[in-house]
Amino acid sequence: MAVTPTGKFLKDIQFGLHGVFKCLNCSQETPQAMTFQCPSCSGAIELSYPNISNAEFTGTGMNRYKDLLPLGNYIYPDAHSTLQKLVDLPGVFAKNDGDLPTGNTKFRQASIAAPAFWAGGINEIVVASTGNSSNSYCYEAQLHPGHLWVHVFVPKTHQGRIRFLNPYVDLHVTDSDFMETGNTAKAYAKRHNLSTDGGFYNPYRREGLKTAYLEAIEQFVAQNGSSPDYFIQAISSGMGVIAAHSAFRQALQLGWIDRIPAMIVVQQETCAPMVKADRDNRPAISENDIERNPEGLAAAILRGNPTVSYPYVRKVVKTTGGRFVSVSADELRASKATLADQKIRACFAAAATHSAAYQLREELKGKSGVIMITGSKD
Ligand SMILES: [Zn+2]
Incomplete structure (x- = not known):
């Protein structure tokens, strides 16, 4: 349309x-x-x-x-999510952003990015995504009819993940992979003199994601009376990790916590370019790390080329004393089922954080922290 x-x-x-x-x-x-x-x-x-x-x-x-x-001059949504103590892993708490209106933490992202575009006089944007980011903009367009027009570029293989279609969304389905689809979207924006949503570089998107961490920190301190030792997040570009680091430093400045938590990041084995680069202690992604046609259960984190964001993610992981972890398909299936037993509906990407916590359970013994359940729908 x-x-x-x-x-x-x-x-x-x-x-x-x-x-x-x-x-x-x-x-x-x-x-x-x-x-x-x-x-x-x-x-x-x-x-x-x-x-x-x-x-x-x-x-x-x-x-x-x-x-x-x-x-x-803007009232942000009052949507929020719970922080739930897990019964199978001592000291681990799940931040359940799957409960948000779009079923995904990216709801927070568009809730700030869309009004930022309006403040900047922009009401039509081009976005390329494999699902959750686009969905959050589509949802905003639906929520504020006539104020936001969204051109969504998506590979045919991921078309089924796009939801909240409405008259203000123009869906462009491509025959190419995600990297090429991104290039097509950029070229379209240039040709039509439109703004792209800015991807990883858009700081307003990260400001939205930051609220998940501020909220989790406040809830963790209220429930435990102490600061969290670590956070575990599944990553594709790793945008959430940069947002987390802003939240940690701001919470420290405010005196909510007494130290910066370790940032542990997780990818699935079939698409783990950052884990590979870190394993060889390389400060940048190399050609061999890139997955051109990434596959895996955790669809939300199937990003094969994180060249732009990796140096920023690495800096946060290293300076906070965190680490990079990869998990297998079997681990993802087991974690998804274990979380479901505790009434937490996690997509495979979100379940990866539980797999990482389980993998590191000896190392994390005696410590206490948060796994980010970023979404409920695969
Ligand atoms: Zn500079």
Whole structure:
């Protein structure tokens, strides 16, 4: 179906008065904008909040963290998720983002990225994704009819994963793999003078994901009276890991925790380019690490080429004392069933975090931490 933009969008949203862009490479600070890479070094950018000590936290859901989020004149969703103690692994708590409205943590991402586009005067975007990211934008388009037009590019093999189709979504199905589909989407955006959603570089997406960690930290401390020792996250680009590190440092500054948790990241054996690069202690992804046609049960993390994000992910994993882990299909099946027994519906990607916790159970003995259940639907 074709979409016809009318130029109408939510006009009153502003870039926040207290959040500024800060380069993750060279630390240069610049005002918030819709350009997503550092003007000096092209590095990735995060949001920095110089007045964090004045931040107030009231209510529930994402809006509770509004003083640590980048937009003014906007009410964020009050959707939130539970933190559940597991019975099969001592000291492990599951952050269940599968309960969010889209069934996935990416709900949080579009909940900030969409209004950021509106604040920047943009109401039509191009996105390439194997599922959950696109779904979160489609959901936003459905929630705010007429304010967001989304062109979704998806490989034919993943078409079945796209949900929340509505009159404001234009679906472009390709015959190519995910990497090529991404290139097709970029070319389409350029040809039609449209914005892409920015992928890994879009800091607003990461600000959304950050709320999962802030929420989990508050819940963990309330339930345990102590700081979490580690977090485990399944990764494709690893965007959530960068978001987590922002959340950790902000929680430390606020005095919610007394140390930075270790960031443990997990991929499935059939698509583990970051694990391979780390195993050989390489600071960058090489040609041999890349999976051009990745396969595996955990569809949400089938990203074969994380060249752009890997150096940032590696830095977080190393500086927090975390590690890279890979898990097998059998481990994923077992974890999914074990979580289901505890009434936690996890997609295979989310189940990978449980597999990692189980694999590391001797090493993590006596420690306590959180596994991120990022989604409920495969
Ligand atoms: Zn820079």
